[in-house]
Amino acid sequence: MTILLDINDLHISYGRVEAVRGVSLAMQQGQTVTVIGPNGAGKTTLLAAIAGLLPSRGAMTYRGRDLQRLEVEARLEQGLCLVPEKRELFGDMTVADNLVLGGYWRRNEKEAIKRDLDAVYARFPRLAERRAQQANTLSGGERQMLALGRALMAKPRLLLLDEPSLGLAPLIVREIFEIIASLRSTGVSVLLVEQNARAALETADYGYVLETGSIVHSGPASELLHDPRVAATYLGGHS
Numbered sequence: 120m121t122i123l124l125d126i127n128d129l130h131i132s133y134g135r136v137e138a139v140r141g142v143s144l145a146m147q148q149g150q151t152v153t154v155i156g157p158n159g160a161g162k163t164t165l166l167a168a169i170a171g172l173l174p175s176r177g178a179m180t181y182r183g184r185d186l187q188r189l190e191v192e193a194r195l196e197q198g199l200c201l202v203p204e205k206r207e208l209f210g211d212m213t214v215a216d217n218l219v220l221g222g223y224w225r226r227n228e229k230e231a232i233k234r235d236l237d238a239v240y241a242r243f244p245r246l247a248e249r250r251a252q253q254a255n256t257l258s259g260g261e262r263q264m265l266a267l268g269r270a271l272m273a274k275p276r277l278l279l280l281d282e283p284s285l286g287l288a289p290l291i292v293r294e295i296f297e298i299i300a301s302l303r304s305t306g307v308s309v310l311l312v313e314q315n316a317r318a319a320l321e322t323a324d325y326g327y328v329l330e331t332g333s334i335v336h337s338g339p340a341s342e343l344l345h346d347p348r349v350a351a352t353y354l355g356g357h358s
C-alpha cells in the first residue's frame with residue numbers, strides 16, 4: 120500500500136489560540152478515512168490547513184511531496200480538493216457552469232472535461248435534470264451533490280470533505296454517504312470530516328477522533344464503531 124497523506128505533529132493557531140495541537144494522521148491511497156469529533160474540535164481547521172488555506176506547523180507529506188512547500192493551486196493540481204462546509208457554490212450561476220468551473224485548472228483538456236461532465240451527470244441524475252437551473256435555487260441535498268460533482272470535475276486524488284451531511288434530511292444523508300462510498304471504486308481517496316459519527320465510521324476504512332485539537336482515539340473504523348468509549352460519546356443519538 121502506498122502512503123498518500125502523512126501528517127506528523129501538526130499545529131494550527133488562530134492568533135494565540137491553538138486550534139489543532141499536535142495532530143498526526145496517515146492514510147493510504149484508495150482509503151476513506153474519517154475524522155469525527157464535536158463542534159469546535161478543529162476538524163475544519165485541519166482540512167483547511169491540508170488544502171493550504173491556513174498556515175500550520177509540522178510535517179505534511181502528500182504523494183511523497185512536502186505539502187508545506189506547495190501553494191494552494193499546486194495542491195489542487197496534485198489532486199487535493201476540498202469541499203468546504205459551506206459548499207461555496209456560485210449561486211447565480213447554473214449547475215452546469217458550476218461544474219465546468221470545478222475543472223477550471225485543467226481547462227485545456229476540453230474533451231476530457233466534457234467526458235467528466237457526462238460522468239458527473241450519470242452519477243448525479245438530479246444535477247443532470249437541473250443543469251440549467253441556478254445553483255442558489257437548489258435544495259440543500261442538491262447543493263451538496265453539486266459541491267461533490269464540482270470537486271470531481273477537478274479530477275481529485277484526495278477529496279477533503281467537510282461535513283457533507285450537515286443540515287440534510289436523513290434520506291438525503293444516506294444518499295450522500297452512498298455516493299461517498301461509491302467513490303472508492305473510482306480510486307479516489309477521501310478524508311471525511313463528520314459529526315454524524317456512525318454514518319462516517321460505517322463508510323470509512325479508518326477513523327480518528329479529534330477533541331479540542333488532539334486525536335484521542337484512532338483505529339480501523341469497524342473497531343471504533345464497537346469501541347465503548349467512542350460509542351458512549353459519539354454514537355448515542357445518531358442513526
Ligand SMILES: Nc1ncnc2c1ncn2[C@@H]1O[C@H](COP(=O)(O)OP(=O)(O)OP(=O)(O)O)[C@@H](O)[C@H]1O
Nearest residue numbers: 133136138156157158159160161162163164165314
Ligand atoms: N477564524 C477563526 N479565528 C479564530 N478562531 C477560530 C477561527 N476559526 C475557528 N476558530 C476556533 O478554532 C477551533 C476549531 O474550530 P473548527 O471550525 O476547526 O472546529 P470544527 O471541529 O470544524 O467544528 P464544527 O463541527 O462546529 O464545524 C474552535 O475553537 C474555533 O472557535
Ligand SMILES: [Mg+2]
Nearest residue numbers: 162163164204
Ligand atoms: Mg467544522
